[in-house]
Amino acid sequence: MSSNGYLSKESILALGDKDPEYAEWQKANPEDDEMDWSNIEIARAAVDEWSREQCNLLPDQGILMNIPMRDGYQSSLRIFRPTFSESCPIPSPPSPVIVLIHGGAFCCGDNSNFAAQAVALRALYSATVVLTSYRLVPEHPFPVGQQDIWDSLEWLAKNAESALGADMNAGFIVGGVSSGGNAAATIGQMWVDEYANEDHSPQNSSRPKLTGIWLSVPFLFSSRDHVPKEYQELFWSREQFKGDSTSGEIPAAVVKMQQWDTRSRWYSPINSPNPEPHKILAKHGLRVHFQAAGRCFARDDSLIYERILSQNGVETKLDIYPGRVQQCPHAHFAGIEISESRRCNLEMFKGFAWLLRKSAPSEEQIVSTVRRVAPSIII
Numbered sequence: 001m002s003s004n005g006y007l008s009k010e011s012i013l014a015l016g017d018k019d020p021e022y023a024e025w026q027k028a029n030p031e032d033d034e035m036d037w038s039n040i041e042i043a044r045a046a047v048d049e050w051s052r053e054q055c056n057l058l059p060d061q062g063i064l065m066n067i068p069m070r071d072g073y074q075s076s077l078r079i080f081r082p083t084f085s086e087s088c089p090i091p092s093p094p095s096p097v098i099v100l101i102h103g104g105a106f107c108c109g110d111n112s113n114f115a116a117q118a119v120a121l122r123a124l125y126s127a128t129v130v131l132t133s134y135r136l137v138p139e140h141p142f143p144v145g146q147q148d149i150w151d152s153l154e155w156l157a158k159n160a161e162s163a164l165g166a167d168m169n170a171g172f173i174v175g176g177v178s179s180g181g182n183a184a185a186t187i188g189q190m191w192v193d194e195y196a197n198e199d200h201s202p203q204n205s206s207r208p209k210l211t212g213i214w215l216s217v218p219f220l221f222s223s224r225d226h227v228p229k230e231y232q233e234l235f236w237s238r239e240q241f242k243g244d245s246t247s248g249e250i251p252a253a254v255v256k257m258q259q260w261d262t263r264s265r266w267y268s269p270i271n272s273p274n275p276e277p278h279k280i281l282a283k284h285g286l287r288v289h290f291q292a293a294g295r296c297f298a299r300d301d302s303l304i305y306e307r308i309l310s311q312n313g314v315e316t317k318l319d320i321y322p323g324r325v326q327q328c329p330h331a332h333f334a335g336i337e338i339s340e341s342r343r344c345n346l347e348m349f350k351g352f353a354w355l356l357r358k359s360a361p362s363e364e365q366i367v368s369t370v371r372r373v374a375p376s377i378i379i
Helices: 009-014 020-028 040-056 115-125 144-164 179-196 229-234 252-258 277-284 299-311 329-333 339-355 363-373
Strands: 063-068 074-080 097-101 128-131 172-177 212-216 287-293 315-321
Touching: 009 229, 009 299, 040 115, 063 144, 074 115, 074 144, 097 115, 097 144, 097 179, 115 128, 115 339, 115 363, 128 144, 144 179, 172 179, 179 212, 179 277, 212 339, 229 299, 277 299, 287 299, 287 339, 299 315, 315 339, 339 363
Parallel strands: 097 128, 097 172, 172 212, 212 287, 287 315
Antiparallel strands: 063 074, 074 128
């Protein structure tokens, strides 16, 4: 059963109270003017500048590899392979695969995002970490980007061992932040649905089993009406933070360019055509780690989806950060040096041990390893 104790409107709304430490940080660090999302090129340039600055700080920026999509387009993967020469708390091969999907509302960002986290995860767990890219809206309408992510997983399923020396049967995790979390949850459900329909006898098995999903501040519901009826009274964060730019609310200009079909199976795991989608995740043995932010428009998406999954027998882990603004990657992983930021990053790295079904390194080991290989991460 879920350990999620947020069962009343009052307890849920209270998560949005501003953290005093964060309030002090805001005073000392006045925010820039709100990004103009109506000019997508300017917005992209701002996001890309931050991501690439963080990536360029790393001595190892990964290996770039182009792979074919269903229509012949060449999409880029950024791959961080274990060297096995580092002092790792977890034993060496076989190397599990962690796939991370960048955020950016499906309209900006690239696979330079998450590079620091990839380096740290590789060092901690001897994992092969793959950062996906995907075509962006509005130039490439929904669901082209989601299909690119799916095609990237399909390519990895066929080529991870021969091309990367990785063993997806040793662990196969998909995760992301914000829109990347939406894609991880949605495509993760699709992967399990397809896996359940296939023959997995030794001579026929080709699709590796997805073992875990990491969801950081994902948006999963289009509106209150999209939430299953029995959970609609727990859905308050859209209303609570409407018009609050610091909550990470998706601007109207971004929503307009998406042209989402909110009932499509590419939009949300809730839309799976499987008659018992959540129970099949439980039967599959999947684990799901949620990280939710108290002052975030998508907060209640995590609270509700975690409760749905756990009540259907899925193993879940929920970490929530009251009063923290972490909707965007830049606010989630870096830039706000307060205790909740450090706790969030520490719990992220511990959560991957849980997803990989490994004993977690000690907090001291995690902190020292991350500071050594990826010092830009606040931990």
